[in-house]
Each structure stands twice: as C-alpha cells, then as structure tokens.
Amino acid sequence: MSARLPFGDAGPYLEERHRALQFRAFEVARAHFEGDEEEDDDAAATLAAVRALAREGLLSPTVPAPWGDLDLRSLVVIREALGYFSGLADTAFAIQGLGSHPVALGGSEAQRALILPAVAAGEAIAAFAVTEPEAGSDLAGVRTRATRAGDAWRLDGLKIYISNAGVATFYTVLARSGDEAGSRGLSMFLVDAAAPGLTVRPLQPMAAHPLGEVRFEGVPAHLIGEEGRGLALALATLDTFRPTVGAAACGMARRAIDEALDHVRTRRQFGHPLAELQAVQMALADMEHDLAAARLLVLHAAWTRDRGASRIPREGALAKLAATEAAQRVIDRAVQLHGGAGVMRGAAVERLYREVRALRIYEGATDVQKLVIAREMLKEKR
Numbered sequence: 001m002s003a004r005l006p007f008g009d010a011g012p013y014l015e016e017r018h019r020a021l022q023f024r025a026f027e028v029a030r031a032h033f034e035g036d037e038e039e040d041d042d043a044a045a046t047l048a049a050v051r052a053l054a055r056e057g058l059l060s061p062t063v064p065a066p067w068g069d070l071d072l073r074s075l076v077v078i079r080e081a082l083g084y085f086s087g088l089a090d091t092a093f094a095i096q097g098l099g100s101h102p103v104a105l106g107g108s109e110a111q112r113a114l115i116l117p118a119v120a121a122g123e124a125i126a127a128f129a130v131t132e133p134e135a136g137s138d139l140a141g142v143r144t145r146a147t148r149a150g151d152a153w154r155l156d157g158l159k160i161y162i163s164n165a166g167v168a169t170f171y172t173v174l175a176r177s178g179d180e181a182g183s184r185g186l187s188m189f190l191v192d193a194a195a196p197g198l199t200v201r202p203l204q205p206m207a208a209h210p211l212g213e214v215r216f217e218g219v220p221a222h223l224i225g226e227e228g229r230g231l232a233l234a235l236a237t238l239d240t241f242r243p244t245v246g247a248a249a250c251g252m253a254r255r256a257i258d259e260a261l262d263h264v265r266t267r268r269q270f271g272h273p274l275a276e277l278q279a280v281q282m283a284l285a286d287m288e289h290d291l292a293a294a295r296l297l298v299l300h301a302a303w304t305r306d307r308g309a310s311r312i313p314r315e316g317a318l319a320k321l322a323a324t325e326a327a328q329r330v331i332d333r334a335v336q337l338h339g340g341a342g343v344m345r346g347a348a349v350e351r352l353y354r355e356v357r358a359l360r361i362y363e364g365a366t367d368v369q370k371l372v373i374a375r376e377m378l379k380e381k382r
C-alpha cells in the first residue's frame with residue numbers, strides 16, 4: 001500500500017493501522033488540496049479545510065480517544081500528508097489538536113464532553129492563545145490578567161500571532177490568575193469566541209495562514225484544571241505537538257524533493273537534462289539525506305510517546321529542530337535547482353519556501369528547542 005506514497009519507509013515505527021491511515025490521508029489531501037490556489041481569505045479557506053477533513057473522518061486523531069492519550073503517530077502521518085499538499089490545510093488540522101489539548105489534559109469531564117467531540121467532528125474550531133507582545137519564547141512573562149468574580153473569571157489582555165484568530169469558536173488562553181511572579185501565577189482558561197469583550201485584529205503572514213491578535217476586555221472565562229498549573233498545561237501541550245510540526249516539515253520537504261526531481265529530469269541545459277550533471281546529483285543526495293535523517297527523529301519521538309512516555313521534551317525538541325531546519329535547507333535547494341522558475345509566484349517550491357519558514361519559529365523557535373535539548377542533557381548523570 002505504502003509503495004504508492006512518496007514518503008519512504010518508516011521501518012518499525014508505524015503499525016499497519018498507521019500505514020492505512022497514511023495512505024488514506026494522502027488520498028484525501030490530494031483530492032481536496034492539491035493545486036489549491038492561495039486565496040485572500042485564509043479564514044474561509046481554513047473553515048473549508050476543517051469541514052473537508054471532518055467529512056473524511058480525519059479530525060478524530062486530534063483529540064485523544066475517549067479521553068486517554070493521543071496517538072501521536074496518527075497525527076504524524078496525517079500532518080506529513082497534509083504538509084505535502086497544503087500548509088494551510090496542515091494548520092487547520094493541527095490547531096484543532098493544539099487548541100483543544102489543554103482541555104483534554106486538564107479539563108473537567110463537562111469541559112471535555114463539550115469540546116472534544118465537537119473538535120473531532122469539526123463543529124468546534126480551536127485556537128491556542130499563549131503568545132503576547134512581551135511574552136514569546138519566555139511564556140513566564142504572560143501579562144493577560146484573569147480576575148475572579150465569585151465562581152466566574154474574567155480576562156483582560158492581548159494575545160498576538162494566534163492561529164485561527166477570528167476563525168475559532170473557542171480559545172484556550174494562558175493568563176495570570178495569581179500574584180506570584182513567573183510561571184506559578186499562570187492558569188489556563190477556556191473562552192467562547194463569541195463572548196462579549198473579545199475582539200480580533202487579523203495579521204498577514206507571508207504564507208496562507210489564518211493569524212491574528214486577540215484582545216480580551218472583561219471576557220468571561222472558565223478555568224481549565226487547577227489554578228497555577230497553566231504553564232504546565234501549555235508546555236505539556238507544546239511538548240506533545242512538537243514532533244507533529246516536524247512531520248509537517250517532512251511533508252513539505254518531500255514535496256520539494258519531488259518537485260526538484262521532476263524539474264531536473266526535464267530541464268535541459270548544456271545539451272543534457274540537469275539530472276545528468278553530477279553537481280545536481282550531489283544536491284539531490286544531500287536533500288534526501290537531510291530529510292531521511294530528520295524524519296527518523298520525528299518517527300522516533302512519536303513512537304516513544306505512543307509507547308507510554310508521558311513527556312518527550314528531548315525527543316520532541318530534537319524532532320522539531322531537525323525536521324524544520326532540514327526542511328528549510330531542502331526547500332531552499334529545490335528553489336535553487338528550479339532557477340528562475342523557482343521564485344515565480346504559483347510555483348510549488350515558491351509556495352513551500354514561504355510556508356516552511358514559520359515552522360522554525362512557532363511552538364518554540366529553533367533556539368528554544370536547543371535550550372530544551374541542552375537542559376535535558378545537563379540533567380543526565382552518566
């Protein structure tokens with residue numbers, strides 16, 4: 001079955017059910033997203049992608065099967081397939097998981113019953129709102145204020161670079177609920193997107209992606225989990241989803257390699273196809289090697305988690321770091337091999353070049369992944 005897919009063998013890391021899902025995700029992604037023009041309205045395109053994925057039954061892996069653990073390898077194979085065809089569809093899929101995961105991890109039974117089935121069915125659209133203008137890599141600097149009024153909470157503050165801002169039907173929001181400095185005063189909240197006092201200002205990133213600022217002015221909010229445990233919930237969510245960012249990067253890089261192969265086989269210079277030039281062959285081999293090595297780290301991280309590891313900070317950071325950096329190098333080389341054709345609007349490699357860039361920044365920039373890896377190394381005593 002997998003022989004028809006471009007991704008290559010995953011060795012022992014995938015089970016038969018993952019291979020079947022990989023095949024199906026690839027077919028669904030090709031049917032719905034191949035050749036999609038980038039549109040001005042990223043919000044409408046995201047809604048359409050969520051609906052298509054829901055109809056095809058592909059959103060259910062974004063929430064844990066009632067309500068145990070996520071199957072990370074299912075997320076990995078789907079994101080790789082979506083990344084191959086459409087960065088926007090990949091984002092639509094991924095944020096359903098990222099935005100709802102704090103509820104899956106720490107929510108009450110009532111919150112889970114309200115949110116998780118609706119996310120899996122595409123009836124609720126999730127967003128994960130932690131970043132602020134003064135709190136990016138350092139989330140302990142979050143200033144959005146949560147004030148208690150009886151049993152209820154209200155939020156005041158500003159979140160920035162929030163995926164699905166304006167599209168989401170709910171937000172999970174990190175806010176300061178106590179007076180303790182740093183991480184201990186932070187809690188996670190569930191907010192209805194239609195709540196009074198919530199406003200959105202759209203932002204325009206370089207590739208198709210629904211993004212915006214979200215302002216909270218006295219917005220009613222519901223605590224998720226224990227007070228003071230917000231940063232732990234946010235970090236556990238990010239930790240879980242990091243390998244899947246790597247998987248999307250692998251899908252994008254694989255697409256770039258396939259585009260480069262098509263191009264160098266047909267483009268003739270100096271009387272021969274480019275593919276016959278040894279320097280071009282060296283470039284192709286470097287691309288394949290870069291991607292193949294990174295992909296193993298992604299599969300390994302997901303497999304480690306699926307075997308029951310509750311946290312995978314080191315494996316997840318290695319996977320995200322390696323795969324997003326490799327994908328950037330691979331896609332840059334693919335653009336180079338295309339020559340002028342590679343930088344023309346509408347060329348697949350041109351789109352990939354813009355799409356892959358944010359993956360090295362969001363959910364922990366590359367330098368932050370390095371800090372996580374080094375911290376884990378320094379903890380070890382041999």
Ligand SMILES: Cc1cc2nc3c(=O)[nH]c(=O)nc-3n(C[C@H](O)[C@H](O)[C@H](O)COP(=O)(O)OP(=O)(O)OC[C@H]3O[C@@H](n4cnc5c(N)ncnc54)[C@H](O)[C@@H]3O)c2cc1C
Binds near residue numbers: 135138160358362365
């Ligand atoms: C397309 C896109 C989608 C996003 N979606 C979401 C979302 O859905 N929800 C959300 O909450 N956020 C989201 N973000 C925000 C994203 O998570 C942050 O941009 C990211 O964490 C970096 O924060 P920052 O932009 O404030 O950069 P900064 O933290 O200011 O970092 C700037 C640079 O400094 C480096 N740096 C920072 N600290 C250190 C250090 N200690 N040592 C070495 N280098 C360091 C960083 O690696 C980076 O290169 C999104 C961002 C983008 C671009």
